[in-house]
Amino acid sequence: MPYLAPDPAGTLHFTGTPPPTGAAAHPGNPSLVPRCSSPGYSGSAVASLARACFTAGPAVGSQPFVPRHRPAPSGTVRHRPAPPCDARPRCPASAYRAGVPPPGRASSRTREPGYDPGMLNIGLIGLGRMGTPICARLVTAGHRVTAHDAVPEREQAARDHGADWRSTAEEVCTGVDVLITVLPGPAEITALMSDTVLAALGPGATWIDMTSNSAEAAGPIRDRAQARGISVLEAPIGGNPADAAAGKLRLFVGGDREQLARQRPLLETLADPDRIVHIGGHGTGYTVKLLVNMLWFGQAVATAEALLLGRRAGVELSVLHDVLAAGPASSAFIRHDLPSLFAGDYLTSFGLDHIHDQLTIVVDQARALATPHDIAEAVRRTYQEALEHYGPADGELLAVAMLEERAGLRLRG
Template sequence: MSTVIAFIGLGHMGGPMAANLAAAGHRVRGFDLVAASLEAAAGSGVEPAASAVEAVDGADVVFTMLPAGRHVLALYRDGLLAAAKPGTLFVDCSTIDVADARAAHEAVTAAGHRALDAPVSGGVTGAEAATLTFMAGGGEAEFARAEPLLAVMGKKAVHCGGAGAGQAAKICNNMILGISMIAVSEAFVLGESLGLSHQALFDVASTASGQCWALSVNCPVPGPVPGSPANQDYRPGFAAPLMAKDLGLAANALRAAGVDAELGLRAAALYEDFARGPGAAEDFSGIIRTIRERSARTAEQDTAQNGTTT
């Protein structure tokens, strides 16, 4: 059955997600501050609205895909909730701080509506191919209402618990991913220093206990996995600044919860530096080049020191 949907945020992720909903026969009204994004969505069957408030007028479900929690909260509090009809389901697919997600839930329910946080995994490719994974937090009834729409945009939706649980699952998952990519990259750099070919290490680790997604799908060296960003000069993929953002959210949660997680905090710091520098426009797997360069500098310093001592 067709649903009237408002979709706010039509960028690299939101645009194709809204287009998939429209292609499935739903009426989708969209809005984005970037005119080019709004125009592109209109070409994919999304009805362009003049404002976010106009988009939600009469909608049954409102999806948001925005950069940060402050944008979600500001949008909700600056007219969006007041413009929606009573009982509207608000589904936020942004990746934001757990505390902001819970605050968003409170604002939505206080205004007489229903809320679900449903961040995604799968990147732009997954958004375009409708193969995203959704991690949802909120009530069971809200998840049941949203699930058929999530199924249009993705291949899996998991109800993780109450308000903010979807965001919690997202940052935990991406903390694992960030740490594992660093570990895989360090292993390849070590293998290079020991004369081991990339293919040999891959052939062993991908079928042994070192196997993980960062190795088998997003391998950080060119060759073993033809579809990995390493074969396209580290063109994202999953951009390093997005990984830095997610790990920063994980670091905030770790500190707030008092969790002693040395690797999570260290990974956050490494990706923050990488994203501000050479990784600003690269896939997150490009961090291997930084590890390789730092290793070379360390080796040069050791050689210089040993030479001086001798």
């Protein structure tokens, strides 16, 4: 039985000898091993597709083989045109772009000299604290990025990182393979994703929303997008700007599992592979991301109350911190974030207004689903009071600052 085996240049050949597996298959480059076991491919599927490519085209061994995904179900366009067989794979994206262009629509890149199948044409909307380092990561990975933001002054940041800029969302969406949105919340996404934007995006494209959105707000937009033949994934972000710059984000993915497998090579440009978690169907990624945030903010105010009480009772903060970090009440907040508070850093990477919006979504969803939410409501109310006190200032721990003011103590190590 024939097997596919790569030569040192990366060209696949049929051979009677089984190819090496695991790390032995990629000496000097073990990072390629996980991609060789992608759930999107089976040995028989790759072999049959390779035969078709080799028998229909030039002689075996004369060109690299670009694997293709299994076709989507009848009537569904899930992805963009595959690269030509004589193109040189350069990055993992070449392993999951496949299919044929829908009538009247072809990727603009397929007509350009020097087209590289490893380079996706990506539209990016949202160049705030998280969107800007994401833009830099995508460009560095070799993708062509066209960016837009409602704040025109962010154009220079996009260009500094090597991205193109367009003045409207419709221009960004025209002809792209993937649209990535990184916006503050549901209101911004709802305002952005109009029918004209979806029409510009068009059938065969994929929309990945990395916003901390709500399942309720996203549902109607997703339905309209899918009705136009656009694939949709939600991948709200966990992490901070430094994580984004290092490609170490955590992604809470909701949507079709096969679509995630297809887009995983792209997402791994932005996130630690082990932190790309498929939560479930559409809406679940948004929900879990907001639940994580609610628990973190709740831990922040609960820990602050405990520390203020302990300090007032005469316990040294350093002792209290060590005891809490090592005991059954320990949490990621106590172990990793509390030192920032002790140094006077209120974590100014996110605004109080958006924090309050997220907590309100959680409480509203709990109310709609008839689950208890007294603690969630208490956390929401505390951040509402902080918002009223400080205004829409940046600071994830400004609710703690408000508690410090009320106690007349500063939690400083």
